[in-house]
Amino acid sequence: MKVFMEGSHAAAEAVKMIKPGVVCAYPITPQTHIVERLSEMVAGGELDAEYVNVESEHSAASVVLGSTAAGARSYTATSSQGLILMSEVLFNIAGMRLPVVLTCVNRALSAPINIWNDHQDSMAVRDSGWIQLYAENNQEVHDLHFAAYKIAEHKDIMLPVMVCMDGFILSHGYEVLDLAEQSQVDKYLPGYKPAYKLDTEDPLTMGLLGSPEVYTETRYAIQKTMDEALALIEKEEREFEKIFNRKQPLLIESYKTEGADKVLIAMGSICGTIKEVVDELRAKGQKVGLVKIVCFRPLPVEKISQALKGVKHIGVLDKAISLGAFGPLHLEISALAQIKNIATQPVSGFIAGLGGRDIRPKTIKEIFSLMDKGAQAASFVDLNKWYKEESPIMVS
Amino acid sequence: MQDNLFVSGHTACAGCGQSMAARIVLNAAGKNTIITNATGCLEVFSTGFPQTAWAVPFIHSLFENSAAVASGVEAGLKHLGIKDRVNVIAQGGDGGTADIGLQALSGMLERGHDVLYVMYDNEAYMNTGIQRSGMTPICAETTTSPAGKRSLGKVRPKKNMAAICAAHGIPYVATASAGYPKDIERKVKKALPIKGPKFMHIFVPCPLGWRHDPSATDKIAKLAVETGLFPVLEYENGEITNVMRFKQLKPLSELLKAQGRFRHLMKESPEAKEALAFLENIVQENIARYKLIKE
Known part of the structure; x- marks a missing residue:
């Protein structure tokens, strides 16, 4: 059923059908619309769940x-500081192999306090043992939740999954999307039957x-599961299409990478803007493309390598920065390019869109134009001009 | 007599008051019980992989979240429709409960989860090596509140956790001591059928941290009550309904002299005298507040 809906409600509608x-959640902007809607559903009898209002994200x-652990399928959502406050528990959940699903409505980290979007929160917990999926649009927000539970609860995976959606851009942005039918969800995702639980x-x-x-x-067991999960997640992609009659990439999506000289790699909602720029530049005869990473953990090393094979100039756009080093995604793509021996040139890294700064087509075009002008280490491409002029960038 | 549900073979120190109390609590609760446990001695000495001393379902997550994990277990059981058949007991030490876990505990009490929280109070962070906690008594020596030229040990009295929990308006709060096993058993059996959040504060000597002979655990656990320093009582719906009373209290010095952590107070100095007077004053306040003397 086609509906016009904000991303938060697309998530809540999916969670309702997942039953x-x-x-359980603690309020934080911009996550609130999801949990408000879910609490309405519980109060109104649409969703038969225990809704637990806690005193902190921890x-x-x-x-x-x-x-x-008690055997009930469970859901939580948070953002930014909330995710960081949870981080101790996140590592614990993964280590205990509990298939929790969490929606991270991506938001910047303090200080300065900033409620707007970037990926620094989920990137900061990338080593926690959680599977991470990033949504490009509200359809993906909706669909990735079904896949998240299916993956988390798979008997050969049993790891928590974080669905990452860009704060405000998706959470508060309205789009037309195709809502799933309850019958489809029931078919795709059977009830939770844990292999182990607290049972007297x-x-x-x-x-x-x-x-x-x-x-x-x-630790090795989780690493091994992460590795093996890639094939299972790819299988879920086909299973999803069979039941929901639409394609939802769960590992990566290659967009116009055939014969491309320059490929930009990115995650989340910015991929929509990049696709438009790719179309525009392709129309002008430039051989550019995009690799969108949906599944950041486990990193689909083989898939990404295949997509980048023969590409001369590889660039990575990070909406996060590992302060004092590089963009986190850039680091990983660089490592992958070296390990898989696919890069003919160093992989360039670009930082943009921090703390809710809009990444405009102009900036994407600038990134594409910089990609063949020598290696970029952690190039802040959308810095304000006044700042750029006053102080040179430390790492560039 | 039923079999122990907290079985032998764990690696607690000789004379550990916490392991004694935990066994009494769990045996009183019975096998239809799920335990959540904070990080600490109890969890460490009883669950070294691949062994466990727990014959009931047991989950340890982190230091400060035993109450929150128990809230989740309770919510999960409720959803599955089996909460009425299963007791949920959250456990923690004094640090994991009254310091780092106080927020999670307060949240659990306020939300009204049907959980019994048991705090085993050995009055310091024993698992990390006897550091001072918010439950360490005034003037007690620990590795981070050592006595010295400018110090008489911990500078402030311990938190009154029973009163803090009772102030949440929960149906049942009790204090107890490892020296009175039957009293612990009675209180656990009384608490569990009550719907909603319950809190028990159990005084458990630690021979290693308090520096007393392992054989003296029972004696010290009794003395703390008999001297009036640790009142044993019950709150029901915010009101004190029962207090362990004595015809006559024993002198506080008997309790203090039995433990190395108060040895520095036995010196002849004005400061030590002042400290002893302060401790004596706590006893006098307890006598007045809880009517510890039988009339």
């Missing part, structure tokens, strides 16, 4: 940890002390 038993994450009939101790004798193996 979690426990929803507790929100802890509640869904506990409820998932079959007692089990969770969260044990892992000595140096076993700790490495627990």
